Amino acid sequence: MHRDEAIKELLFKMADDALILGHRNSEWTGIGPTLEEDIAFSSMAQDKIGHAFQLYTILHEHFGEANPDILGFKRSEKEFKCCHLVELPTVDYAFSLVRHFLFDYADGLRYEELQNASFEPLAQLAKKIKGEIKYHTMHANVWIKLLAQGNEESKARIQSAINEAMPYALGIFEPSEYEKTLQEEKIFSGENALQTKWVETIQTLIEKAGLEMPDITILKPQLGGRKAYHTEHLKPLLDEMTEVVRMDENASW
Amino acid sequence: MKSLDPRINRVDLEKGENAESNMDNFWESFEVFHQKKTGTAYTHVGSLQAANHEMALVLAKEQYGRRQTTTGLWVAKTSNIFGLEESEIEMFETTPSKKHREAVVYKTRDKITAFKNRNKDA
Numbered sequence: 001m002h003r004d005e006a007i008k009e010l011l012f013k014m015a016d017d018a019l020i021l022g023h024r025n026s027e028w029t030g031i032g033p034t035l036e037e038d039i040a041f042s043s044m045a046q047d048k049i050g051h052a053f054q055l056y057t058i059l060h061e062h063f064g065e066a067n068p069d070i071l072g073f074k075r076s077e078k079e080f081k082c083c084h085l086v087e088l089p090t091v092d093y094a095f096s097l098v099r100h101f102l103f104d105y106a107d108g109l110r111y112e113e114l115q116n117a118s119f120e121p122l123a124q125l126a127k128k129i130k131g132e133i134k135y136h137t138m139h140a141n142v143w144i145k146l147l148a149q150g151n152e153e154s155k156a157r158i159q160s161a162i163n164e165a166m167p168y169a170l171g172i173f174e175p176s177e178y179e180k181t182l183q184e185e186k187i188f189s190g191e192n193a194l195q196t197k198w199v200e201t202i203q204t205l206i207e208k209a210g211l212e213m214p215d216i217t218i219l220k221p222q223l224g225g226r227k228a229y230h231t232e233h234l235k236p237l238l239d240e241m242t243e244v245v246r247m248d249e250n251a252s253w
Numbered sequence: 254m255k256s257l258d259p260r261i262n263r264v265d266l267e268k269g270e271n272a273e274s275n276m277d278n279f280w281e282s283f284e285v286f287h288q289k290k291t292g293t294a295y296t297h298v299g300s301l302q303a304a305n306h307e308m309a310l311v312l313a314k315e316q317y318g319r320r321q322t323t324t325g326l327w328v329a330k331t332s333n334i335f336g337l338e339e340s341e342i343e344m345f346e347t348t349p350s351k352k353h354r355e356a357v358v359y360k361t362r363d364k365i366t367a368f369k370n371r372n373k374d375a
Contacts, residue, residue: 034280036301040315135314142311146304150279 003185006178007119008063009081010188013226014110015055016082017172019072020234021103022048023241027090040139044100047132054129058121073245077234083225085168087234094147094154098161101140102169105205106198108133113194118186141205148209159211166214170195170221283309284334285317288325295327303328 025045032038056068065071085103090096111133114126147154173195182188203213224230280302286295298317303309309328318326347354 034302036303036312036316040312043315043319135311139311142307146308150304 002178002181004063006176006181006185007122007187008059008065009176009178010182011055011059011063011122013081013083013176015052015059015071016080017086017103017107018048018055019052020080020082020237021086021099022046022052023237024086024088024090025096025100028093028096033093041096041100044132044136044139047129047136051129051132054125058125062121073242077230077238078228080230080234080238081226081228082230082234083168083171083174084222084231085165085171087225087231087237088165088168089233092157092161094157094161095165097140097143097147098158098165099169100136101144102162102165102202103172104133104136104140105202106169106172106194108137109197109201110188110194113189114187116186117188122187144205144211145209148211155211162206162211163214166216167219168222170216170219171223171225173198174221174223174226176226279304282331283313283328284331285309285313286327286329287317287321287323288327289322291324295325300331306330 022045025041025048029038029042029045032041052072053068056065056071059065059071060067066074085099088095088099111126111130114122115130117123117126144158147158149155173191175191179190179192183190199216206213281304282300283303283306284300285298287298288295301309301312301316303312306328310326313326313328314323317323
């Protein structure tokens with residue numbers, strides 16, 4: 001059925017984004033810039049992995065997919081549908097903050113709309129986690145503002161991270177073949193509509209912080225993730241993430 | 254009030270001739286007050302380091318609000334909180350014959366009366 005395929009595609013890409021970004025952000029655990037920020041950032045990374053778990057659970061319970069542990073830990077990179085933004089390695093805190101800012105505003109707007117999705121389990125989940133997402137975007141915005149107004153170096157580093165991440169962030173909105181079905185079935189108004197809302201939102205915040213919004217009309221979006229074409233960074237991440245599981249495939253947890 | 258945060262004290266101790274700490278320029282100590290239930294008093298729960306009030310609130314949420322129900326959070330710069338010196342606490346010492354001044358006696362009596370009334374109804 002078209003409707004089922006369309007929902008599955010949406011759930012998989014959302015779940016894979018959340019799992020991979022959650023893993024990336026958890027790389028800061030124990031080495032965050034301050035103890036307080038370490039706790040906050042790790043906690044949000046954990047929230048993301050929780051979102052992935054809940055989305056995989058819907059796939060398992062409603063579409064007969066494997067259980068969440070298998071979906072998370074036993075698929076090859078050729079089965080992942082995450083966007084390239086979440087795969088990129090953690091280079092410095094400026095980049096991680098900017099990625100968190102760009103991704104989480106998109107995620108927030110996506111879940112906001114999904115609260116009204118005609119597919120009830122997803123609407124329920126969107127309502128359940130809206131508080132968490134509100135915190136994630138608030139945290140991201142406070143940091144971006146602070147560093148934009150900190151000193152010359154902090155401002156320059158945030159601006160260059162924005163410039164660098166933007167083509168990848170546009171890859172979040174890579175359209176799927178099911179856009180029309182999702183609209184007709186009143187599940188989701190589509191990636192294009194989401195991107196328009198997102199650009200409006202972040203442009204206002206970026207400019208308010210005293211930074212410059214790159215001209216996205218001349219940027220080439222980094223696409224392919226939704227079709228399972230990935231950067232060279234995803235495989236090493238999956239290898240590391242599944243290292244313990246692979247030591248003993250049949251261990252019970 | 255001087256911050257009790259050990260990191261602040263450590264920064265002071267380590268400050269050599271040329272040592273300059275980012276903490277001094279950028280980060281400040283904040284005290285966090287937490288409310289468990291709407292309408293109840295805010296309770297001091299600890300301190301944290303942040304660059305401004307807004308960030309202090311954001312960080313306090315995870316630091317102090319995560320493991321318990323939270324209906325409100327306040328933060329205040331530690332340097333904005335004024336308290337008595339330890340040596341000044343002497344002024345609260347009172348002679349045993351003036352114990353009647355301590356309102357605790359009346360509070361206890363109220364509780365006993367309330368308890369008696371409850372039992373009467375039962």
